[in-house]
Amino acid sequence: MGRGPCCEKVGLKKRPWTPAEDMKLTDYIQKHRLENWHAIPKLAGLLRCGKSCRLRWINYLRPDIKRGNFTQEEEATIIKLQELMGNKWSKIASCLPGRTDNEIKNVWNTHLKKRLAPKESSPSSNKTKDPNPSSPSKSSISYVNDDNIKNLEKNNSLKVESSRDLANLMTEIFMEPDQCNMRIEGHEPSVDDCRESSSISSLESHITSCEGKNNQDCLIQVPEIPIDSEIWSMVDDDSCFLTPEVGPVVEDGAHNNATSSIGDSKGEGETKGWLGCLEEEIDLWGTMDANAVKQLGPWGCHGGVVEEFDPVSLLLSKETLPTFCHESCASGPSMR
DNA sequence: AATTTTGACAACCGCCGGATC
DNA sequence: TGATCCGGCGGTTGTCAAAAT
Numbered sequence: 567m568g569r570g571p572c573c574e575k576v577g578l579k580k581r582p583w584t585p586a587e588d589m590k591l592t593d594y595i596q597k598h599r600l601e602n603w604h605a606i607p608k609l610a611g612l613l614r615c616g617k618s619c620r621l622r623w624i625n626y627l628r629p630d631i632k633r634g635n636f637t638q639e640e641e642a643t644i645i646k647l648q649e650l651m652g653n654k655w656s657k658i659a660s661c662l663p664g665r666t667d668n669e670i671k672n673v674w675n676t677h678l679k680k681r682l683a684p685k686e687s688s689p690s691s692n693k694t695k696d697p698n699p700s701s702p703s704k705s706s707i708s709y710v711n712d713d714n715i716k717n718l719e720k721n722n723s724l725k726v727e728s729s730r731d732l733a734n735l736m737t738e739i740f741m742e743p744d745q746c747n748m749r750i751e752g753h754e755p756s757v758d759d760c761r762e763s764s765s766i767s768s769l770e771s772h773i774t775s776c777e778g779k780n781n782q783d784c785l786i787q788v789p790e791i792p793i794d795s796e797i798w799s800m801v802d803d804d805s806c807f808l809t810p811e812v813g814p815v816v817e818d819g820a821h822n823n824a825t826s827s828i829g830d831s832k833g834e835g836e837t838k839g840w841l842g843c844l845e846e847e848i849d850l851w852g853t854m855d856a857n858a859v860k861q862l863g864p865w866g867c868h869g870g871v872v873e874e875f876d877p878v879s880l881l882l883s884k885e886t887l888p889t890f891c892h893e894s895c896a897s898g899p900s901m902r
Numbered sequence: 903a904a905t906t907t908t909g910a911c912a913a914c915c916g917c918c919g920g921a922t923c
Numbered sequence: 924t925g926a927t928c929c930g931g932c933g934g935t936t937g938t939c940a941a942a943a944t
Contacts, residue, residue, distance in 0.1 A: 582912070582938080604929070620930075621913070656932060671933075672911050 625668045632664025
């Protein structure tokens with residue numbers, strides 16, 4: 567039955583690692599293949615749990631760890647990705663070469679969260695009054711993350727499986743009167759419109775009508791978390807973001823070249839591929855036919871072209887996409 | 903100068919999903 | 924098929940140094 571016991575808890579050392587322990591672990595890992603964390607403590611002569619060794623290596627000893635303060639660009643990336651994906655630190659870390667999820671988590675908790683706190687409200691608290699409701703900034707799918715979806719599904723017995731569900735979801739998130747910034751291009755709803763269930767139908771029909779169209783024609787603007795304009799300027803600055811030269815780190819320590827800016831010359835197919843990854847990450851694919859997934863081409867998570875009917879593509883236009891990398895999808899799991 | 907408070911970050915804890923037996 | 928393990932992940936805690944009193 568099963569495997570052998572994980573690790574002997576008795577006698578395992580806790581608390582900070584000493585330089586000698588670091589040296590032992592580093593030495594062992596550099597001389598041997600990394601196959602079994604469970605076995606490493608014993609083999610390396612450490613009174614540590616394998617898990618502890620793994621954490622120490624991944625978060626501190628790894629040679630490709632980038633030390634020092636986070637740059638403004640990195641912080642902007644974290645902010646944007648956190649906004650987009652929630653506390654998926656490992657996913658966020660995969661977009662920041664040399665940074666670990668633990669480090670990013672710490673930075674978020676100690677710096678960024680506090681910095682944004684006065685202005686930013688959580689998705690669930692977006693229903694509170696917006697101090698400046700008439701100033702929706704850039705659009706994004708900021709609030710359509712898995713937390714939103716899960717909470718809404720839980721609270722409202724709602725399952726996101728169709729464009730109708732998505733429309734319901736979005737209205738559920740944004741329909742507070744004071745927050746009614748959502749609009750479909752060419753249609754400017756009043757606050758009352760937003761309250762009306764017809765707006766759900768309107769949105770649903772819009773989403774449905776977008777099937778098969780270029781997603782640039784299908785822009786739906788949603789309110790944006792108000793982040794400092796300077797951050798936006800950084801986010802908008804292509805040069806600030808990850809470039810192929812600093813592509814994400816993969817397990818062998820090398821960089822890949824998969825990273826590119828959304829909206830760059832590599833074209834829309836890549837953008838859609840990225841979106842496909844994103845959708846998968848936040849489970850927006852819902853009940854998508856498995857065969858349809860298999861048909862996706864050679865890019866991204868499934869390596870493919872995102873079908874036109876996919877939900878997030880309908881919510882985004884090329885110009886609203888942040889310039890994130892898509893490494894986590896394009897090159898497999900990063901090493902933590 | 904001594905003490906208290908605050909901030910930063912390394913490390914731990916517990917849960918989960920997939921793999922293995 | 925079910926029990927168990929392993930690796931990964933996110934949340935939380937503990938420790939230490941710097942800043943404030």
